[in-house]
Every structure is written in structure tokens, then in C-alpha cells.
Amino acid sequence: MPEITRVGSVEIAVARDSYWEAAPAAHLRDLDNNEIPLEHFGPALRGGDPQTVIRSRVLTFVLRSKGKTILLDAGVGGWGLWRFGDGHLLDSLKELDVKAEEIDYVIPSHLHLDHIGWNTHPGPDGQPVITFPRARHLFHRADWNHFTDPGLYERAGNERLHKTVSTCLLPVKDAGLMDLVGSEQQVTDEVTILHTPGHTPGSVSILVQSAGESALFIGDLVHLCMQLTEPDWSPPYENDRIQSAKSRRRIVEEAVGRDALVAGSHLDEGPIFGRMVTLDGRRFWQGVPLPAE
Numbered sequence: 001m002p003e004i005t006r007v008g009s010v011e012i013a014v015a016r017d018s019y020w021e022a023a024p025a026a027h028l029r030d031l032d033n034n035e036i037p038l039e040h041f042g043p044a045l046r047g048g049d050p051q052t053v054i055r056s057r058v059l060t061f062v063l064r065s066k067g068k069t070i071l072l073d074a075g076v077g078g079w080g081l082w083r084f085g086d087g088h089l090l091d092s093l094k095e096l097d098v099k100a101e102e103i104d105y106v107i108p109s110h111l112h113l114d115h116i117g118w119n120t121h122p123g124p125d126g127q128p129v130i131t132f133p134r135a136r137h138l139f140h141r142a143d144w145n146h147f148t149d150p151g152l153y154e155r156a157g158n159e160r161l162h163k164t165v166s167t168c169l170l171p172v173k174d175a176g177l178m179d180l181v182g183s184e185q186q187v188t189d190e191v192t193i194l195h196t197p198g199h200t201p202g203s204v205s206i207l208v209q210s211a212g213e214s215a216l217f218i219g220d221l222v223h224l225c226m227q228l229t230e231p232d233w234s235p236p237y238e239n240d241r242i243q244s245a246k247s248r249r250r251i252v253e254e255a256v257g258r259d260a261l262v263a264g265s266h267l268d269e270g271p272i273f274g275r276m277v278t279l280d281g282r283r284f285w286q287g288v289p290l291p292a293e
């Protein structure tokens with residue numbers, strides 16, 4: 001059954017790709033990159049055990065706005081690079097009856113593997129083939145500069161990162177299908193790219209506004225819902241944890257001010273969209289069910 005919602009006249013379909021999992025206590029650090037005392041998790045986790053693994057997912061979204069079809073994030077791909085196994089985005093698109101040739105824009109929230117994996121897929125000779133051949137691929141300039149700097153993977157000695165860049169990013173540029181975006185950019189007059197750096201230098205969120213309604217797609221600005229309650233918490237591999245906390249506070253304010261639907265690329269298993277609510281003076285992301293067909 002397709003998972004579809006609407007924001008004004010924008011249709012939003014969920015295309016599931018893969019999954020991941022982590023225990024909050026192992027996954028999150030405070031602003032100084034120190035472990036968070038277990039008892040501090042209580043309110044944000046609503047009494048849950050921070051050492052219990054939370055199963056999550058890798059989601060992408062297909063937006064239809066003003067005659068354009070926009071893919072937000074491109075999943076983990078089929079390159080054997082994701083530790084939880086290859087993704088299913090292409091099957092999910094088939095189920096939604098969306099053809100790869102229909103996609104006008106591919107907009108990754110940032111340039112980590114699990115958001116760019118299906119930019120390409122292995123051809124018969126194993127070489128990368130562009131998956132969405134008509135799409136303009138909009139990459140944030142700060143992420144492009146960061147991830148395509150050969151010094152980055154030479155310093156890190158990270159072969160997986162090297163392979164990700166050479167299979168999922170460089171072929172898009174070589175095919176002439178890449179546009180680099182700056183701080184804020186309009187895609188259609190209902191869809192805007194916001195620069196929300198921190199997780200990576202060029203992380204973006206997508207604001208959808210139509211007919212008085214709005215939604216925010218926040219990528220990996222948070223991995224677990226509790227980071228919207230505790231914006232100072234983030235994973236140890238955050239590029240700039242001070243900046244990512246600032247971006248989270250900004251987005252929480254935007255979401256509250258607009259009463260926007262908020263969806264992440266991952267988030268805890270359960271509802272896909274939610275709204276910010278205030279309980280006992282704290283803000284929580286609260287899931288909202290999809291409208292019935």
C-alpha cells in the first residue's frame with residue numbers, strides 16, 4: 001500500500017530503501033562529544049532504555065510539485081557498501097509507479113553514502129550507470145568540496161569513502177547532470193532548499209510550502225527523534241557538532257512556527273511524519289498517521 005500524503009497541492013510519496021539501527025546511548029554524544037549520562041535520556045526517551053537498540057530506516061521521498069518530480073535522497077544503493085545490505089529504492093519506485101526517467105531533480109540532504117547510493121547502479125560490466133538519466137542532481141557546494149577532496153580519504157585511509165565518491169558522485173558530474181547549490185535555492189515555488197550544516201558542511205533541509213501548509217525534510221539533521229527534544233545531542237561522527245546543534249534549533253523553530261510536518265531520512269521506526277508538540281515545557285516530535293487513501 002503506497003505511503004502518500006499531501007502538503008497543499010504537493011504530493012509526497014515515501015519510497016523506502018533500507019534500514020539501520022543503533023542504541024541511543026552508543027549513538028549520541030553531548031555538545032563536547034562526551035558520553036551522555038544514561039539518566040539524562042529519561043525525559044527525551046520518555047522512559048525508554050537508552051541502551052536498547054532502536055531499529056530505524058533509510059527513507060527517500062518523491063515530491064510532485066508544479067509538474068516536476070523531485071526525489072529527496074537516493075538511498076544506500078546497490079554497490080555492497082551499506083553495512084545493512086543493499087537498498088530497495090528501485091523496487092519502491094516501481095510500486096509507486098514512478099519511472100526513473102520521470103525524475104526531474106535528485107536532491108540529497110548531504111553526500112553520505114546512504115543518501116547518494118542510487119545516483120548510479122552497476123552496469124553489466126560493473127561500471128556505474130546513471131540511474132535517473134534526465135534528472136538534475138542538486139548537490140550543495142560545501143559538501144561537494146568536502147567529499148571530493150582527495151585529501152579527505154587519503155587522510156582517513158577510507159577505501160569505502162573513496163569508492164562511494166568514485167561510483168556515486170563523480171559519474172554524475174562527468175555525465176553533466178550535476179548543479180552545485182549555495183545557501184538557499186528555490187526548486188519550484190513550493191520547494192526550497194535550506195542550508196542546515198553541521199552533520200556535514202553542506203547538509204540541507206527541504207522546505208515545502210503550499211496553500212498555507214508546510215513540511216520540512218530534515219535529512220540527517222537528526223537520526224533519532226529525541227534530538228529534536230535535545231538539540232545539543234548528535235553522533236560522534238558529526239562534522240561540526242556546535243553548528244549542527246544550531247541548525248537543529250533553527251529547524252525546530254521553523255517547524256513550530258509553521259506547524260510543519262517534519263520527516264527525517266531515518267528517525268525511529270513508526271510514523272514517518274510528525275509535528276512538534278510541547279509537553280511539560282519540552283518539545284517533542286509526535287508522529288502523525290498518513291491520511292487514509
Ligand SMILES: [Zn+2]
Binds near residue numbers: 112114115220265266
Ligand atoms: Zn543518513
